[in-house]
Amino acid sequence: MELSSEVNMMGTELGNYKLCVSARSTDKEILKKAQDGGIVTQLFAYALEEGIIDGAIVSGPGDEPWRPRPFVATSVEELMKSRGTRYNISPNVSFIKEATRSYGLDRIGIVGTPCQMQAVRKGQLYPAGLRDVPDKIALAIGIFCMENFPYQSIKQLVEDHAAMKLESVKKMEIGKGKFWVYGERGQVVQLPLKVTHKYEQPGCHVCLDYVANLADVSTGSVGSPDGWSTVFVRTKKGDDIWTKAIAAGCFETKSIEQVKPGLELVSKLANEKITKNQKTVEERAKFGVNKALRNPYLSPK
Amino acid sequence: MADKIKVGHVHMSGCTGCLVSLADNYGGLLTILDRYADLVYGLTLADVRHIPKMDVALVEGSVCIQDKISVDEIKETREKAAVVVAVGGCACYGNITRFSRGGQPNQPQHESFLPVGDLIKVDVYIPGCAPTPQLIRNVCVMAYLLLKGNKDQQELAKKYLTPLMQLAERGTEACGCDLMYDVINQGLCMGCGSCAAACPVRAITHEYGKPNVNREMCIKCGACYAQCPRSFFNFDVITGFEGILETIDGALK
Numbered sequence: 001m002e003l004s005s006e007v008n009m010m011g012t013e014l015g016n017y018k019l020c021v022s023a024r025s026t027d028k029e030i031l032k033k034a035q036d037g038g039i040v041t042q043l044f045a046y047a048l049e050e051g052i053i054d055g056a057i058v059s060g061p062g063d064e065p066w067r068p069r070p071f072v073a074t075s076v077e078e079l080m081k082s083r084g085t086r087y088n089i090s091p092n093v094s095f096i097k098e099a100t101r102s103y104g105l106d107r108i109g110i111v112g113t114p115c116q117m118q119a120v121r122k123g124q125l126y127p128a129g130l131r132d133v134p135d136k137i138a139l140a141i142g143i144f145c146m147e148n149f150p151y152q153s154i155k156q157l158v159e160d161h162a163a164m165k166l167e168s169v170k171k172m173e174i175g176k177g178k179f180w181v182y183g184e185r186g187q188v189v190q191l192p193l194k195v196t197h198k199y200e201q202p203g204c205h206v207c208l209d210y211v212a213n214l215a216d217v218s219t220g221s222v223g224s225p226d227g228w229s230t231v232f233v234r235t236k237k238g239d240d241i242w243t244k245a246i247a248a249g250c251f252e253t254k255s256i257e258q259v260k261p262g263l264e265l266v267s268k269l270a271n272e273k274i275t276k277n278q279k280t281v282e283e284r285a286k287f288g289v290n291k292a293l294r295n296p297y298l299s300p301k
Numbered sequence: 302m303a304d305k306i307k308v309g310h311v312h313m314s315g316c317t318g319c320l321v322s323l324a325d326n327y328g329g330l331l332t333i334l335d336r337y338a339d340l341v342y343g344l345t346l347a348d349v350r351h352i353p354k355m356d357v358a359l360v361e362g363s364v365c366i367q368d369k370i371s372v373d374e375i376k377e378t379r380e381k382a383a384v385v386v387a388v389g390g391c392a393c394y395g396n397i398t399r400f401s402r403g404g405q406p407n408q409p410q411h412e413s414f415l416p417v418g419d420l421i422k423v424d425v426y427i428p429g430c431a432p433t434p435q436l437i438r439n440v441c442v443m444a445y446l447l448l449k450g451n452k453d454q455q456e457l458a459k460k461y462l463t464p465l466m467q468l469a470e471r472g473t474e475a476c477g478c479d480l481m482y483d484v485i486n487q488g489l490c491m492g493c494g495s496c497a498a499a500c501p502v503r504a505i506t507h508e509y510g511k512p513n514v515n516r517e518m519c520i521k522c523g524a525c526y527a528q529c530p531r532s533f534f535n536f537d538v539i540t541g542f543e544g545i546l547e548t549i550d551g552a553l554k
Binding site: 016067070088089090091092093094095096097098112113115116118119121122123124125126127128129130131132133134135148150151152201202203204205206207208213214235236284293294296297299300301 | 322427428429431432433434435436439461464465467468470471483487488489490491492493494495496497498499500501507509510511522523524525526527528530531532533534535536538539540542543545546
């Protein structure tokens with residue numbers, strides 16, 4: 001049994017993986033509303049159709065515009081509603097037990113941020129309140145994540161800073177050092193990340209994982225050309241499903257060495273995040289006068 | 302087998318749900334009893350009247366301090382067992398028995414129930430109501446590896462059990478409020494949803510990405526805080542999840 005002892009050692013910022021490629025879905029319907037290469041929707045759709053999963057916990061449209069709500073998709077039509085990134089909190093893990101109960105799933109798919117993948121794996125090893133769930137996680141897909149925002153932050157950024165109505169926004173994106181808001185009528189507003197930083201969810205600032213190291217398969221735009229996604233295949237389960245999906249023609253792929261900007265940028269951003277947040281963790285240790293804030297990586301006390 | 306460990310189930314004031322959870326490992330429990338552990342004490346399961354010497358005591362339920370036998374037995378458990386594991390919310394935190402005010406037939410004077418850790422030192426916590434068969438199983442396998450395994454296995458078992466030992470040191474009070482005090486107030490919540498999934502009474506919902514606890518419904522079992530990836534997260538163990546889950550599966554085949 002191999003255990004890596006330090007998560008933040010240089011060279012481990014991308015986690016363990018068997019394979020890394022640049023990919024996009026071959027399904028035009030998926031790509032129409034995909035954030036990048038439509039990897040999550042396509043892989044879940046394939047796994048659903050092949051019976052590898054009985055359903056997937058994804059985030060779909062909620063009660064307000066751009067407010068996500070976790071839900072269990074058991075058909076490709078339902079999956080299609082969850083395409084794209086919403087940049088605010090969707091507590092997907094909250095459905096992980098319910099999915100095996102009222103939805104009756106024996107093989108669960110779940111998508112989430114790196115911290116949510118950590119929650120899933122902790123849940124499998126230390127299931128304090130997840131009776132009979134640990135053995136039913138069939139496919140956990142992680143998405144790259146620098147930080148997340150509360151819904152009210154997104155509202156303030158879009159309505160106050162970008163001066164657009166949330167309901168008229170077609171797409172949001174963080175890339176090339178900017179927060180991009182695309183309107184239905186074609187208008188584009190970009191905000192420098194300097195403006196968005198203070199609206200970030202505080203809990204993100206102690207996170208030491210950028211590319212969802214604990215997922216079966218993780219994916220994100222960084223490293224790949226526009227319209228494509230970088231994909232890490234990490235576990236045996238992930239490898240098995242990915243290999244079958246490729247054989248079934250679900251994805252076009254390119255070698256990650258042959259695309260720009262490539263893995264180097266992923267590594268750079270991962271190291272930036274980990275270094276910055278590691279510093280936050282250390283500063284929390286001497287936050288008050290001889291008083292520390294809690295460090296979850298040391299103890300639950 | 303000579304190298305099996307001796308395990309006992311000590312029943313204090315609980316509903317036997319924890320014992321049922323242990324039994325709900327089905328074939329896995331038989332494998333555990335076959336290869337790794339002898340059950341040397343246990344209500345209805347082992348025909349033994351007095352608490353014997355054992356390696357691991359799995360204690361279920363809180364202790365009624367008006368019941369002399371219970372108080373004597375829990376103290377005896379500490380003397381006789383090398384490792385005391387509080388299994389389930391009642392043993393760890395009092396859980397539903399915290400709400401007792403006495404008056405129930407046929408012992409109305411039995412009104413005060415304390416978590417085991419208020420009377421003896423407890424080494425390991427398995428919170429939750431009921432605690433899950435899988436966490437009980439994992440702790441049993443790790444306890445075996447700790448006592449009988451090779452050096453690497455002992456090292457892994459120690460690392461695995463450490464946060465559950467730290468939970469025991471943390472204290473005997475739990476509540477959905479822990480999510481406010483020790484996670485949100487500490488700037489650590491990232492809205493993953495684990496606490497809501499873990500809650501056995503559906504007292505937790507997520508409003509705009511953060512847990513909202515219905516404190517009237519909370520039974521104080523400790524599952525939400527224990528499940529939260531920001532209560533404890535030991536990278537050195539959890540990063541190896543694939544290998545560890547395979548090892549546990551393999552051990553029970």
